[in-house]
Amino acid sequence: MPDVEVGEARAGTSGISRRRFIGYLIAAPTLVAAADLRAAPPASASVPTVQPVDFYDLTDLLTDAANLTASLITVTINPDGTASFALPRAEVGQGITTAVAMVIADELELPLNRVNITLSDARPELEFNQLTGGSNSMHVLYDQVRVAAAIARGQLAQTAATQLETPLPKLALKNGVITAQDGTSLSYGSLANAAAASRTQAVLAQLKPTSQQTLVGTPQTRIDAVQIVTGTKQFAMDLDVPGALPTMVCRPQTINGTALAVLNETEVGAMDGVTDVAIIPHTQFVPGGVAVRATTFGQCIDAVRALQVQWAPGAAAGKSDAVVLQDLTGAELPMTPGLGQTLDQCFTFYFRPGDPLETNCAIADVRPGSAEIWSAMKSPIYFQETVAQILGLPVSSVTAHVTQGGGSFGRHLFADAAFEAAAISKAMGKPVKLMWHRTDNFRQGRVHPMCTSRVRITYLGSNVLAFDQRHTSVATDFTHGLGEILSATLGNLPEGDFLGYSQSVFTLTANVPYNFGPVTQLLNEVYHPPGSMFNTSSVRNIYSPEVTVAKELMVDQVAQAMGQDPYQFRRSFVRDSRMLAVLDAAAKAANWGKRMAPLTAQGIGIHHEYKGYAACVAEIDCTPQTVNRTVENGYTGPRVTKVTYAVDVGLPINPLGLEAQMIGGIMDGIGQALTYSLHLQNGYFLEGSWDNAYYTREWNCPPNNPPSDGIQVIIMPPNQSEPGGAGEFGVAASMAAVANAYTRATGTMPTSFPINHNQPLGFTPLPTVPPIPQSPTDGLQETF
Amino acid sequence: MPTHTFILNDNQVSVDCAGDLRLLWVLRDLLGVHGPKYGCGLDVCKACTCHINGKAFNPCSVPVSDIQPTDQITTIEGLPATVGQALHPVQQAWLKYDVAQCGYCQPGQIMAAVALVNEIKAEGRQISDADIDSLRNICRCGTYPRIREAIVEAATSM
Numbered sequence: 001m002p003d004v005e006v007g008e009a010r011a012g013t014s015g016i017s018r019r020r021f022i023g024y025l026i027a028a029p030t031l032v033a034a035a036d037l038r039a040a041p042p043a044s045a046s047v048p049t050v051q052p053v054d055f056y057d058l059t060d061l062l063t064d065a066a067n068l069t070a071s072l073i074t075v076t077i078n079p080d081g082t083a084s085f086a087l088p089r090a091e092v093g094q095g096i097t098t099a100v101a102m103v104i105a106d107e108l109e110l111p112l113n114r115v116n117i118t119l120s121d122a123r124p125e126l127e128f129n130q131l132t133g134g135s136n137s138m139h140v141l142y143d144q145v146r147v148a149a150a151i152a153r154g155q156l157a158q159t160a161a162t163q164l165e166t167p168l169p170k171l172a173l174k175n176g177v178i179t180a181q182d183g184t185s186l187s188y189g190s191l192a193n194a195a196a197a198s199r200t201q202a203v204l205a206q207l208k209p210t211s212q213q214t215l216v217g218t219p220q221t222r223i224d225a226v227q228i229v230t231g232t233k234q235f236a237m238d239l240d241v242p243g244a245l246p247t248m249v250c251r252p253q254t255i256n257g258t259a260l261a262v263l264n265e266t267e268v269g270a271m272d273g274v275t276d277v278a279i280i281p282h283t284q285f286v287p288g289g290v291a292v293r294a295t296t297f298g299q300c301i302d303a304v305r306a307l308q309v310q311w312a313p314g315a316a317a318g319k320s321d322a323v324v325l326q327d328l329t330g331a332e333l334p335m336t337p338g339l340g341q342t343l344d345q346c347f348t349f350y351f352r353p354g355d356p357l358e359t360n361c362a363i364a365d366v367r368p369g370s371a372e373i374w375s376a377m378k379s380p381i382y383f384q385e386t387v388a389q390i391l392g393l394p395v396s397s398v399t400a401h402v403t404q405g406g407g408s409f410g411r412h413l414f415a416d417a418a419f420e421a422a423a424i425s426k427a428m429g430k431p432v433k434l435m436w437h438r439t440d441n442f443r444q445g446r447v448h449p450m451c452t453s454r455v456r457i458t459y460l461g462s463n464v465l466a467f468d469q470r471h472t473s474v475a476t477d478f479t480h481g482l483g484e485i486l487s488a489t490l491g492n493l494p495e496g497d498f499l500g501y502s503q504s505v506f507t508l509t510a511n512v513p514y515n516f517g518p519v520t521q522l523l524n525e526v527y528h529p530p531g532s533m534f535n536t537s538s539v540r541n542i543y544s545p546e547v548t549v550a551k552e553l554m555v556d557q558v559a560q561a562m563g564q565d566p567y568q569f570r571r572s573f574v575r576d577s578r579m580l581a582v583l584d585a586a587a588k589a590a591n592w593g594k595r596m597a598p599l600t601a602q603g604i605g606i607h608h609e610y611k612g613y614a615a616c617v618a619e620i621d622c623t624p625q626t627v628n629r630t631v632e633n634g635y636t637g638p639r640v641t642k643v644t645y646a647v648d649v650g651l652p653i654n655p656l657g658l659e660a661q662m663i664g665g666i667m668d669g670i671g672q673a674l675t676y677s678l679h680l681q682n683g684y685f686l687e688g689s690w691d692n693a694y695y696t697r698e699w700n701c702p703p704n705n706p707p708s709d710g711i712q713v714i715i716m717p718p719n720q721s722e723p724g725g726a727g728e729f730g731v732a733a734s735m736a737a738v739a740n741a742y743t744r745a746t747g748t749m750p751t752s753f754p755i756n757h758n759q760p761l762g763f764t765p766l767p768t769v770p771p772i773p774q775s776p777t778d779g780l781q782e783t784f
Numbered sequence: 785m786p787t788h789t790f791i792l793n794d795n796q797v798s799v800d801c802a803g804d805l806r807l808l809w810v811l812r813d814l815l816g817v818h819g820p821k822y823g824c825g826l827d828v829c830k831a832c833t834c835h836i837n838g839k840a841f842n843p844c845s846v847p848v849s850d851i852q853p854t855d856q857i858t859t860i861e862g863l864p865a866t867v868g869q870a871l872h873p874v875q876q877a878w879l880k881y882d883v884a885q886c887g888y889c890q891p892g893q894i895m896a897a898v899a900l901v902n903e904i905k906a907e908g909r910q911i912s913d914a915d916i917d918s919l920r921n922i923c924r925c926g927t928y929p930r931i932r933e934a935i936v937e938a939a940t941s942m
Binding site for chain 1: 884922
């Protein structure tokens with residue numbers, strides 16, 4: 001194979017650079033094309049070492065790692081005239097299947113509905129190019145799939161030129177048909193076999209200029225929208241795998257406890273519908289407990305509740321919010337000596353759930369010589385290789401299917417349910433359809449780590465001289481999948497250097513988008529190794545919501561100390577023109593500074609990450625009539641009444657999908673600022689249902705019937721040649737804006753989040769024995 | 785094992801199972817109807833919302849023995865037939881506003897929205913923000929703002 005040519009940049013008509021890449025035609029019976037981005041234009045400094053995010057950030061690291069195997073990403077043209085692409089990522093609602101289909105259709109000149117996207121099984125040869133995380137998918141896949149599609153288009157055109165005896169420039173490609181000037185035409189389908197390569201060969205990809213793109217940048221509805229609204233979209237628990245019966249697990253009273261003995265196995269084994277009962281020991285990978293398999297999940301619930309189990313407690317036994325806070329405070333790194341006037345404040349952020357609406361679930365069929373697993377996995381290669389080791393099978397004997405996920409929010413970076421289902425299937429010797437109960441999902445599932453963030457701003461007159469932040473967190477687990485990438489990419493990090501992983505990710509994401517003089521932002525962690533005490537994950541998203549909220553609250557404080565308006569202050573100090581543009585756009589659309597009634601206010605927050613810029617203005621109502629309104633079994637409190645969010649992602653692929661991600665992030669930001677958390681007591685979380693853990697509900701959402709316009713998302717026009725990240729990008733700025741609005745409305749700056757966390761508990765905690773509650777029986781009394 | 789009979793999406797169905805088995809598991813595990821989703825089994829998240837005789841309810845919290853042979857159970861799969869169209873106006877509004885993200889809660893959201901709009905219409909009122917505030921269905925993707933827009937839109941054509 002020839003050496004790779006470095007992408008060559010030249011000006012396109014729109015002023016956005018148009019680049020050329022090398023790719024491959026793959027020897028196959030039909031036309032298959034691939035990209036090669038191993039030496040794609042460097043996104044950054046030439047050597048990938050850990051630098052402040054201005055030079056190299058987490059997006060660059062994930063992209064560089066993924067591009068090593070870009071040549072294995074293929075687009076196939078089928079004889080029926082469709083194109084297909086097995087996406088090596090998870091779709092969990094973030095809309096990448098739609099965005100990738102748009103990019104392929106655009107580059108191929110095919111109608112969008114003739115591009116079929118499936119989720120690829122684990123492909124170990126892809127190495128680092130099958131991890132879904134860090135809001136990185138579109139950033140890295142945009143070039144990969146465009147190059148592969150462009151090569152396929154070029155080959156189709158070349159083949160058509162031969163068959164139609166017409167020179168290439170005289171052919172027009174549109175809607176999957178190639179037409180010569182005399183009107184004769186050939187469909188892609190009819191060309192697919194003839195265009196197939198008999199040997200794999202390197203080809204120069206001629207990408208469509210941005211100015212000729214017809215789908216990229218236009219609003220498109222989700223490709224699975226009809227399936228969703230008709231109830232036919234299939235999630236893992238909707239799959240019909242022969243013999244895979246419903247299975248649930250009886251779990252311990254403390255986080256990561258382990259089952260020692262079952263006292264009534266025979267009795268439970270004889271219950272209606274129950275086929276198997278098995279102890280599943282707690283391990284590094286398997287949460288475990290006592291598994292039961294039955295004809296229906298209803299019978300599983302009955303059996304789990306009937307089990308009498310002897311448990312060994314987990315390491316978190318006895319821990320509570322107060323104890324963890326004490327441990328965090330003790331681990332805070334010291335500040336450098338400050339000179340001049342300072343504002344210094346520490347903020348506390350409690351644990352919060354990583355629960356999607358679909359609970360942890362997986363189907364597993366483990367046999368003596370093989371294993372097949374279905375689950376919404378974001379790191380399927382890591383899972384496949386690790387589970388093969390655990391089961392004593394060659395990797396090639398394990399098939400890991402990635403199913404459509406019912407949300408993730410960081411939860412599915414880890415294949416907890418898949419590991420557990422495999423262990424249960426092996427123990428029972430039968431296929432299992434494992435589903436977690438919601439109560440377990442809150443109490444034993446992965447959470448966003450509790451943390452503190454201290455900010456000190458040093459200022460003199462109307463100038464900020466220095467900014468220091470000390471972030472102290474319960475260890476965030478980066479070990480599975482991302483850990484491998486960090487070890488492989490950052491040469492100085494040995495495998496298993498947990499604080500090293502965390503510090504790298506922190507350094508690659510934390511930033512201060514202001515000209516504040518010398519900045520230090522440092523991380524320390526407690527409870528290593530991750531998973532030994534608490535089960536954590538990068539729950540939408542990693543450090544940014546907390547780092548940003550602490551920083552933005554203190555920015556408002558220093559502005560106030562200087563007698564400046566929060567918006568005007570930010571205008572003076574932001575250090576990037578793209579940030580200034582989103583700030584101005586949000587402030588203008590929100591009518592910043594308008595007169596507000598007492599106990600209501602606007603607040604502002606900005607954030608830079610994922611190659612993008614965001615600014616948010618939130619309006620909050622903290623009047624007694626709003627705060628004290630009642631909803632049965634629900635939390636009300638202050639209500640955010642309007643949110644204006646301006647976002648610049650460089651190159652928006654699907655503005656409709658991007659807006660959706662921002663709206664979702666804003667709902668998270670509202671919940672995380674005001675209501676959404678877990679209370680730790682005696683080694684377990686008190687919350688066990690959605691009426692305990694107060695994620696944003698309709699009654700917390702800004703109203704939006706005219707004349708009110710609850711949420712306004714402003715998407716900045718394209719100004720880069722590549723898309724930035726979106727999946728988590730709506731959270732940090734909106735959470736900060738809500739926190740600042742609350743401060744301005746009430747005159748009191750909150751120092752712990754969510755703001756209601758230390759109020760009296762608003763619910764009666766569910767019992768821990770049995771670990772899951774029985775379903776109610778009075779459902780017909782509440783029809784409407 | 786007792787036999788339980790009811791009308792599911794216009795078809796008479798019978799299942800043999802214990803009377804206290806919740807209807808959600810009868811639908812999903814015994815009858816293979818997967819539109820209604822499990823989200824909590826506690827009548828809280830509302831992901832399994834279906835209709836009984838045209839009213840919204842949550843089958844996770846109803847023993848199958850409470851369902852009468854003449855009861856009409858409608859799941860998302862049977863919703864379009866209730867209006868004799870390929871898609872119910874609420875489903876069409878969901879498409880127009882591209883409401884869904886992961887989609888897991890949306891069958892329940894749609895079934896709840898249909899019942900809510902029907903209830904408000906029967907009262908001869910226009911749907912208000914306060915009416916939509918009464919919906920308890922969780923959407924962890926946070927699609928609430930588009931749900932609100934789609935409901936208002938659908939109400940104009942129902």
